[in-house]
Amino acid sequence: xxxxxxxxxxALLLGGTVLGAEFxxxxxxxxxxxxxxxxxxxxxxxxxxxxxTILPATSTPxxxxxxxxxxxxxxxxxxxxxxxxxxxxxxITKLDDASKxxxxxxxxxxxxxxxxxxxxxLDKEQKAYQTNKKKEDPNHYxxxxxxxxxxxxxxxxxxxxKALRYLPVPGKYDxxxxxxxxxxxxxxx
Numbered sequence: 001x002x003x004x005x006x007x008x009x010x011a012l013l014l015g016g017t018v019l020g021a022e023f024x025x026x027x028x029x030x031x032x033x034x035x036x037x038x039x040x041x042x043x044x045x046x047x048x049x050x051x052x053t054i055l056p057a058t059s060t061p062x063x064x065x066x067x068x069x070x071x072x073x074x075x076x077x078x079x080x081x082x083x084x085x086x087x088x089x090x091x092i093t094k095l096d097d098a099s100k101x102x103x104x105x106x107x108x109x110x111x112x113x114x115x116x117x118x119x120x121x122l123d124k125e126q127k128a129y130q131t132n133k134k135k136e137d138p139n140h141y142x143x144x145x146x147x148x149x150x151x152x153x154x155x156x157x158x159x160x161x162k163a164l165r166y167l168p169v170p171g172k173y174d175x176x177x178x179x180x181x182x183x184x185x186x187x188x189x
Contacts, residue, residue: 038077038089044069046092049108051149053115060162063153071152072145084139091141098122 039047051063051072076088095118099107102121103114110118119142126140133140153159160166165184 038085039073043089043092044073046096046108047072047145049115050095050119050145051153053112053119054146054149055153056112061158063149066153066156066158068149068152068156071156072148075148075152076144080144084144087138087141088144091145094141095122095145 046069048064048067048069051066051068055063055068057065076085080088096107098121099105099110099115099118102118103110107115107118122142123146126143126146129140130143154164163184
């Protein structure tokens with residue numbers, strides 16, 4: 001299975017909830033260009049912190065441990081259309097501006113509580129945007145960031161083995177398997 005096919009299957013497994021699923025299914029660039037074309041190391045560190053704020057380390061490792069910053073960079077570079085790449089890269093600046101407006105300092109200078117407050121505001125903004133969005137309207141940058149964080153984390157080794165119940169070889173299908181509130185979801189390989 002090649003990378004394109006794997007990404008398509010992951011997008012389908014997630015029920016098409018990934019905003020950019022049409023990018024995954026329609027195909028990614030197959031080149032081995034360097035991530036540096038769109039993102040520098042500072043951008044990747046910034047995206048790691050965004051991911052860690054969305055999915056912080058608790059009793060399980062957080063998004064930073066899964067390397068979601070680099071994952072986001074690769075996915076945006078390889079799978080997003082140029083117009084969506086532009087929205088995403090401009091979104092990094094917009095997110096930093098939102099942090100300056102709310103906290104008087106850059107996102108990276110904020111403590112975790114301040115970062116969370118900024119992302120909660122942006123999440124409300126993107127939900128309102130999605131509610132009123134027309135099909136031809138561009139995607140919201142924070143929704144892209146949030147979805148890539150979730151996809152990157154839960155498809156990583158850390159997310160699949162530490163945050164989810166992992167079974168390398170699943171047993172038979174049991175549609176009546178008992179579920180207890182608070183149980184982790186399953187990850188299958």
